[in-house]
Amino acid sequence: MSRLKRPPALAVGQRVRFDGQVRGVLEVTAQAAVLEDDRAPHRVVALIDLFEAADFEVLFQPERMPMPPTGLLETFPPDAVKQALWWEKHILEVLHGLPPDAEPGTAPRPGYGLGSSVTSRQRVKAAELTALGHEVKPSTVGLRRRRYQEDGLIGLADHRPVRKRREFGSVPEPVVDAMRQAIKEGVDTSTRNGAYLIWRTGEILRERGGEPVELPSRRTLYRLVAKLTAGTHATGSAVTRRSRAHGAAAPFGELTVSAPGEVMQIDSTPLDVMVRLDNGIVGKVELTGMIDVASRTLSAAVLRPSTKSVDASVLLARTVTPELMRPGWVDVLKMSRSVLPHRRLLTLDERLEYAAAKPVIVPEMIVCDHGKVFISRNFRASCRFLEIDFQPTHKGSPFEKGHIEKMLGSVATMFAQFLPGHTGRNTDRRGRHPEQENLWSLPELQDLLDEWIIAQWQNRPHEGLRDPDHPGRLFTPNQKYAALVEACGYVPVALSGQDYIELLPAAWRAVNTYGIRINNRTYDSPELGPMRRYDSGVTAKRGLWEVHRDPYDVSQVWVRDHRAGGGWVQATWKYLNRAPVPFGDLAWDHVSHQLPKATEEELADAVAALLTRAHAGPDQPAAKKSRRTKPAKGDHRVAARTKATAPAASVAPPLPTSQHEPSPEEPEEDEETLAEVIPLGLFDPLEDPWKRP
Template sequence: MLVDQLHLQAAADFAVLGTGARAALGSAALLGHLPEEVAERALWWQRHIVELLTGLPPDAPAGARPRPEYDPAVRSLAERERAKAAELAAMGEEISARTVKRKRQRYEAGGVEAVVDRRLAPHASLLGQADPRLVAAIRQVIAESVDASTRTIEYARWRTEQILATEHGKDTVEMPSRATFYRLFGKLSRGVHVTGSARTRRSLADQPAGPFRYEQVAAPGELMQIDSTPMDVLVRLDEGVPGRVELCGLVDVATRTIAAAVLRPTTKSVDASLLLARALTPEPMRPGWAQALAMSRSVLPHRRLLTLDERLEHAAARPVIIPETIVCDRGKAFISENFRAACRSLEINFQPCHPRSPAEKPHIERTLESVATLFCQFLPGHLGRTAEHRGRRVEDEPLWSMMEIQELLDEWLVAKWQTRHHDGLRDPGSPGRTFTPNQKYASLIESSGYVPLALTGDDFVELLPATWRAVNSYGVKINHRIYDCAELGPLRRQPSGVTRKRDLWEIHRDPYDASWIWVSNHWEGGWIPVPWKHLGSVPQPFGDLAWDHAAADLRQRGEKDPSEMQIAQAVADLLARASQGPDGESSDRATRPSRRERRVAARTRAAAESPGQRPPTPEATPVSSDDPPAHDAEEEDDQQDEEIAKVIPLGVFDPFKEADKRW
């Protein structure tokens, strides 16, 4: 009778009967690390045990028949064990049937490795004969060192004695010698960096205990990671003031493309939001760039993409990637409501990591380190990873400005990073072949497709940080600054209709430029640009950093509640004094700006020079009753007419001197 195997196995009462336990193979490779006589003895036992179990030795020729005393069809297992013991006794081996049985059981459980005589093999225990209580105390010391400062092994030895005395009593557990403790501590703390870098020790402790999960991504933008880190380069902020800036980057996991990277004095939520906008915008070709950096000269499918997105006509060889999911850490700039709102408006899934879990976004962590090693170390003013890697008088080197480094970084990303073979981009069929980010993007875009997403001026306003305020008779007041214009007339003292926000009005503002705010018109839609009331009283736009510093300085001088005009004038004086430098016109030490004042002014002006696209600034005259009168232009013309015979070279426009003339 023949039965189909598929029908037989599909039956409800199908079961395999009569299966026995198969002998384990074991690891014969371990015999090579044993002494020769010990390995030969184990193989000798294997030959006899195999004959006892199967009836034939391992080297039996084909067609051989078992000996009668070892035939499994005739003799039982106990009879064969007694026969093997008698045979070995005749050979001069004093071995009983019970010993043969024990060796047979070990062989069936662990293979040839289990029949090794451990008395003749070298001792391979990790901890030797150490007291378990001593080992537990050392492990506790290692666990305590994760969040503590780095100390020496001698401290760990002292701390171990304290733990043993507290838990088991003094002199109850004998402490080993100093050399023995050092060897034991080295075995237990291997790979933990107890006496090494504290940063590495905490990073290893934060890693998950299980295996790392591999993210399967098949399209550009499917999974992207964002992070910021201090850049290991000093920059020249303004008037020669050296300072350090932060690098904020966005990397695509599928292609390892750095979709956007910007330098800012400090990373804020507006920087993270505008970084998304820059990733959605093609990188334009800059004057002075080689034509080989154009997208039309690269491996990217420029002609096919140009039919879908006209913005790529003069674009550089950097892909435009629209994020679907963004992974970030718990930094204030990334978990802020502004960045979350930007992700919601662009329909991006926002996925924050667990606290202190850099392993959940390893690609951006390693990418920022690669930028430091492949780009930053070639710049003057390189600081190194830590203070111990820093050279002397780095601030005296010819430093680039933040905008100049931004230009260099943009060109380097297109010329080097996007054309560099990445070890994480390998062909699954040919693991020895690697791809560049541009090559990987070109291959994935064929299956995933491309849909352009162009942002308008209102979209950039949407990406700015939001706050909720009331529109009063005098306008809108934010951080002691009053904003007002004629377009706010219908909204004054009126509820916005947003009950969940107590009928307040939604207002977006740029923390790096306090000159304008944008009020959302909840009744008719759109945005109303509103200027600052004292916009004409300061020489240039400034942000919250300079404003807060000036307000704190006034309070230290005795002004309990400085007025808005006083703070504005203090900011203007701060910028003017900082622009003169330490060798300026003022030689009095009391009137010179302090190092902090110069740094605040320099960082404020550097932040005002945005490397990417910014919200459009309306051309409007601010409403202010305190605007200073304009200077007499006819008087200046008369002075120039008097010296008409003298040739005066064209100088550089100085906004601070022009502002002083207005007073």
């Protein structure tokens, strides 16, 4: 039985080749077909006999033409495309008997009509083109026809201008493999140039042994180095090279979060801005920020001369505390004027009535790197206290906290570069003398950053916050937060004053008759009376009392009353009225080294004089002359850093006066008129600063 060839369809009017003749189909039934015949009016042939015939063929059967890859045609020269279109017109006439632009009802030309085979049409087309001046053979037409049927229009174009070349030209494959190994060996080493890679490639080939491989020319090897090192920073930044090499090999996944605070990321980086710590003192600061992955809310950001573990804890406290509106901020920055669900949240926390338009988010998980600040015992304890899941990333994997990395970069491009003293991210991008520009002080810069976060960041459409049903629409962090609150019913629980004090570092001291002594400073309060010279009851600490303090403000401490329920007692530094502003450990230690035998009162006066001289500057006389009239460079720098880290006093309530504390002595009259020193109020976390006056 011969091979059965089933046509796609057999219908009346078609032309078939059968028994050596081209016949027309007159009728088709379920079992037989009626065909034309030269010797009789018609011929009835069974379908099984018709399909099994060796020369059976359906002629002029319409074929599905491939869609021309027009995009690939754009890579060909215009002349090659023009030639392909010219050939297409002739090939279509060979295949179908009519040119593609023929009008309906047009009869085929002689040699292309019914009864002519494809082979005969190819001979006719070759003779026709030769007569027109194109030397074409029938075999050439047949080759063009087969290419057109396989590849469409692209098969008729001349491929020589776009012929693909080998990726590395004539360079032997062993040389390519050896250079790739040399590049891989240098991932974690110091940066070397292309000459070393070429030398190392030759060494690797010699170490492998086997048949000797001839190295290409020096110029060819340098071109190979450029191709293989593209995007790897093999001869560039070592930090970037390691990051690229140890990054994720698989596609980046998407962490699914559905509620605010479900996953938050924290990181710290130097801010590319010079800051005027005090008159004539210029330095750089570090930015520590925390971002919510679900809403992209920048929940908190702090600027410090150097980030410490206590700063991370304070940042955590700011995240779960409402942002207070400050003097000078416009009303549109209020939460009541924003898209946040203010009325609904106000029923849960009355402090939100005077808050700014930034969400209060309680973290459930915090992702951080292995920096000393974030893996410290202090920060881990704060996370455990607030029942936060602490999740460090893998070492050398910054992509695992890509949201905070991108946010820190956005602060540099969207905020820092507009400030005076912008330094750029490296020395190559630094201008001439940025420290001589009109720089902001650190407290002023912190206030600007806080306002920028509320005004710009929280109300800017974010690329990562798209509506799944309408990808063209972008959400702002505030809009996304409001939508998530509606969807998941998230309720913020703001931090209380008790919790704020718990986040501060602790020390254990005895409560004596004169009070508590920490670093040669005496703190006292009438409420410490029941604790004086008594045991705290904590055996592990030998009866000492737990004292929490802020290292950036030594003006007060908080003592836990272990005997009376564990509440907090606030104690104030005894000589607070001698210093115009709160100052920290840095200034106190600096003066202690200069005056090791000085009394506590003299130390307080020295610190106050140091700050006065630093504030006055070189062109202004100090308020009170001292023996050393010329301030030392170290005094300037210590005073500037101390003043920079001092907390803002704009929201601090006034210091309550006590009848048990003696009033400050009247200053002795001097030849020069002294300005009145007004001590600033202290920040009391246990007092609600958002209540109505």
